[in-house]
Amino acid sequence: MENFAAPYSVLRRIFPQIFLLGLIVYFNSLIFVYFQHLDWISAIYAGINVVTTVGLYAPNINQMPSTEKLFLTVTIIFAVGLYASMVQSIVSTVVKRNTWLDAKARWRGSHMRSHTVVIGKGEVILSSAKRLEKLGVDYVVLTSSKEISDSLKSDRVILGDPTKDKDLLDAGIMEAKNAIICMDDDMNTLLVTLKVQKLNPPLSVIAVVKNENIADEFKTAGADIVIPYEEIVGRITAAAAVSNNVAGLIFSMNKVREDIVIGVFDIKNKIMIKDLPKEVIPLAIVKDGKINPYFSKDTELEQGESLIILGNPSSFKRVRDIVG
DSSP: OHHHHHHHHHHHHHHHHHHHHHHHHHHHHHHHHHHSOOOHHHHHHHHHHHHTTOOSOOOOTTTSOHHHHHHHHHHHHHHHHHHHHHHHHHHHHHHOHHHHHHHHHHHHHHHOOSOEEEEEOSHHHHHHHHHHHHHTOOEEEEESOHHHHHHHOOTTEEESOTTSHHHHHHTTTTTOSEEEEEOSSHHHHHHHHHHHHHHOTTOEEEEEESOGGGHHHHHHHTOSEEEEHHHHHHHHHHHHHHOTTEEEEEOOOTTOSSOEEEEEEEOOSOEEGGGSOTTOEEEEEEETTEEEOOOOTTOEEOTTOEEEEEEOGGGHHHHHHHHO
């Protein structure tokens, strides 16, 4: 269905050029119909031949009325340039692979249900799209970045303006389950968040911002989750500098003064869960690639297993000393 429906979107895109081209052919043909008394098919054939300088049809110039000569002179002057530019534009639009991918993406987005719409530009958008692809989640990307479009080269990417309602609707925002928004500027991210909430209030919105101080404004605008991107990267790198065992960061912990991160430790000494520092919380034991979240404080950890814990990275040194 996408392959059959997509060409209509492409035709709509080149319709203005085709319409203007048709007008030029019509006026040229009208001159031959009126002055040379040709039928319309012959007149269209003659008009195109004259403008394109093929020259297969050329009336006797000495027998042509002066008015016809003047009309043809004017139309040829305007038509030659327009013919070349419009035909080139039509051919260029039709043969571009990105044009067809964009058309398919718009058709797909407008027919999808309960999918994720990824909106914006930058590495966050590119990374999110690739991760959703790996996870098998239905998604559509709406971006104004040709670099992202060229990088993904997918029929899930719409090259458009995220601030325009039409492009948002083409991405299926009305039937989407959630939206990830990360524009080049926080104010643009806020604008798109407001637009998305206006179009589909029940939608779950994840807003990625650079300035964490305006997180409350995004909450007010309807964002369900606000991710301060640069702040998170800073915290992770700082935590990694404290401990090499950092695996992730719990970023939405506004009521906790210290950073809470996820750490992974390889067990080299036999210990028990109760031997761990009280400042950390064990989450799961990994053995032979399988995660086991069921254990007690008397569970013994053996060499070759891994332990996933939650805590402040400053306490990870003691954990590392315990597990060897």
